[in-house]
Amino acid sequence: xxxxxIQEITDDIAAAVAQLVPQLSPRLAVPTREELQRVAxxxxxxxxxxxxxxxxxxxxxxxxYDAVSGRKAWIEDVVTDGAARGCGAGTALVRAAxxxxxxxxxxxxxxxxxxxxxxxxxxxxxxxxxxxETTLFVRKTDKEK
Numbered sequence: 119x120x121x122x123x124i125q126e127i128t129d130d131i132a133a134a135v136a137q138l139v140p141q142l143s144p145r146l147a148v149p150t151r152e153e154l155q156r157v158a159x160x161x162x163x164x165x166x167x168x169x170x171x172x173x174x175x176x177x178x179x180x181x182x183y184d185a186v187s188g189r190k191a192w193i194e195d196v197v198t199d200g201a202a203r204g205c206g207a208g209t210a211l212v213r214a215a216x217x218x219x220x221x222x223x224x225x226x227x228x229x230x231x232x233x234x235x236x237x238x239x240x241x242x243x244x245x246x247x248x249x250x251e252t253t254l255f256v257r258k259t260d261k262e263k
Contacts, residue, residue: 119206134173135174
């Protein structure tokens with residue numbers, strides 16, 4: 119298993135992401151190559167990918183920001199290809215993100231996970247995450263009039 123931080127999106131990477139996104143959520147639109155490039159090149163984000171035998175089998179995005187209470191980060195869009203699940207890609211991706219977060223001075227890494235994703239939730243607990251005693255509020259802004 120090889121973990122790579124991607125900063126330049128190729129056609130092959132864009133095609134692999136197009137295969138992974140529906141496995142993350144069938145409701146998500148597949149990002150364009152340009153949208154992926156914005157993520158990969160962002161100053162507050164790191165796009166990690168997992169590779170087995172030169173095939174991309176997983177991805178994760180780490181995003182961070184500075185607040186009065188310290189530098190914090192979120193792990194987003196974690197997905198491993200169904201054919202590669204159980205091979206350690208998810209664990210390797212999360213560990214790479216946590217190592218990078220430590221390197222850039224992040225004091226706290228957060229993530230969300232659907233209750234239906236039992237395997238993912240077990241992975242996060244195994245890697246030291248615990249459920250926060252708080253409520254996440256969300257307000258969509260892209261559908262406003």
